[in-house]
Amino acid sequence: MDLIDLPLFPLRMVLFPGGSLALRIFEPRYLDLVRDSARDGSEFGICLILDGEETGAPAIPAAVGTMARISDFDTLPEGLLGITVEGRGRFRARSTRVRDNGLVTASVEPWPEEPHLPVPPEHGLLATILERLVEQVGGRYAKARRECFDDASWVGFRLAELLPLAPAEKQHLLETTDPLLRLAQLAHYLPRFQDG
DSSP states (O other), rough: OOEEEEEEEEEOOOOTTTOOEEEEEEEEEHHHHHHHHHHHTEEEEEEEEEESSSSSSOEEEOSSEEEEEEEEEEEHHHTEEEEEEEEEEEEEEEEEEOTTTTTTEEEEEEEEOOOOOOOOOOGGHHHHHHHHHHHHHHHHGGOGGGGGGGBBBHHHHHHHSOOOOOHHHHHHHHOOOOOOHHHHHHHHGGGSSOOO
């Protein structure tokens, strides 16, 4: 598969395919990235920070991330630019470099989409838990089609996004390439969230 050049936005959180994040933009390097992305509709990569901070010196990003596209703009109360991004496909960075302005860019290999597999009976509880979570929190998933809750990949990504997992756990779930293995890992995490 051909490599593509992608600007990166390292964060202390994980964006999953089909998910969304609201971001505050104030550093010049990211204002430039947003301007360029808005102008030509291009995507950029969101990666979990492995070492460093979200601001200041360039952080070291995880090799696997999610391509993001801007879906909305907003002016925040403090006058900062707010954007909402939608998660697209995943990628693996093969090499990174830092531009003069501190923006990290990477040569990335896009990953193919996961196959659409039904949620197996042994993980039906996960789909039920997701439905209840969506009923409680509402938001964009409240209008999801019924068949989404039967798709192993969609259920796994949404639970990984909504459950209060550690960033490293979310990153592990993002890097998992088999939707059924992702559901099995989520089932392993579940007991810690159940009432004692």
